[in-house]
Amino acid sequence: DAGVIQSPRHEVTEMGQEVTLRCKPISGHNSLFWYRQTMMRGLELLIYFNNNVPIDDSGMPEDRFSAKMPNASFSTLKIQPSEPRDSAVYFCASTWGQRNTIYFGEGSWLTVV
Amino acid sequence: KQEVTQIPAALSVPEGENLVLNCSFTDSAIYNLQWFRQDPGKGLTSLLLIQSSQREQTSGRLNASLDKSSGRSTLYIAASQPGDSATYLCAVNQAGTALIFGKGTTLSVSS
Numbered sequence: 001d002a003g004v005i006q007s008p009r010h011e012v013t014e015m016g017q018e019v020t021l022r023c024k025p026i027s028g029h030n031s032l033f034w035y036r037q038t039m040m041r042g043l044e045l046l047i048y049f050n051n052n053v054p055i056d057d058s059g060m061p062e063d064r065f066s067a068k069m070p071n072a073s074f075s076t077l078k079i080q081p082s083e084p085r086d087s088a089v090y091f092c093a094s095t096w097g098q099r100n101t102i103y104f105g106e107g108s109w110l111t112v113v
Numbered sequence: 114k115q116e117v118t119q120i121p122a123a124l125s126v127p128e129g130e131n132l133v134l135n136c137s138f139t140d141s142a143i144y145n146l147q148w149f150r151q152d153p154g155k156g157l158t159s160l161l162l163i164q165s166s167q168r169e170q171t172s173g174r175l176n177a178s179l180d181k182s183s184g185r186s187t188l189y190i191a192a193s194q195p196g197d198s199a200t201y202l203c204a205v206n207q208a209g210t211a212l213i214f215g216k217g218t219t220l221s222v223s224s
Contacts, residue, residue, distance in 0.1 A: 043216075045211045056209075091157070101147065104149075104157040105156055107155075
């Protein structure tokens with residue numbers, strides 16, 4: 001299996017622009033997670049889906065952030081409008097069930113200038 | 114609310130040393146605890162997963178222990194090598210939420 005695939009790997013955008021990050025989980029996994037990592041705050045959960053349904057979105061910073069999972073093989077995280085404080089690495093991860101190993105993608109490195 | 118703490122934040126050792134990384138958590142009602150490795154510019158790679166009913170897990174030179182009642186886990190690395198240099202994160206898994214991570218310990222092994 002190719003693992004969790006994220007795109008783009010790197011994105012530099014101007015403040016106010018819309019950013020869309022994409023994730024393809026491992027085939028057969030039924031849970032998908034979006035995390036954000038910064039030096040100051042470490043890894044923070046933004047949202048997670050189970051069987052394509054959002055279960056916990058309490059970590060989504062504000063209305064500028066939205067996430068969708070239209071099917072079992074694809075998810076997006078959208079920021080509109082983007083701000084410099086959104087600069088971070090955004091990780092997607094997936095797993096099967098509640099108690100198994102979770103697999104991470106390589107991350108999307110976002111810089112908002 | 115579950116909180117995960119890792120001490121120290123950074124550690125430097127000479128090659129060949131055995132070392133221990135620490136992880137503590139505040140709520141013992143967990144399904145399992147996982148240790149991850151993160152290299153600069155990369156994602157997280159799972160190293161070991163310890164279920165709540167287990168006391169330890171081993172993989173090669175790595176040994177992770179879990180004391181759920183005291184809210185502690187350790188990752189023991191034997192005979193450290195420069196290739197072990199990375200950030201090590203622990204995370205707890207519990208009902209109703211996703212993995213909750215510590216901030217990691219950045220390890221540097223010098224040759």
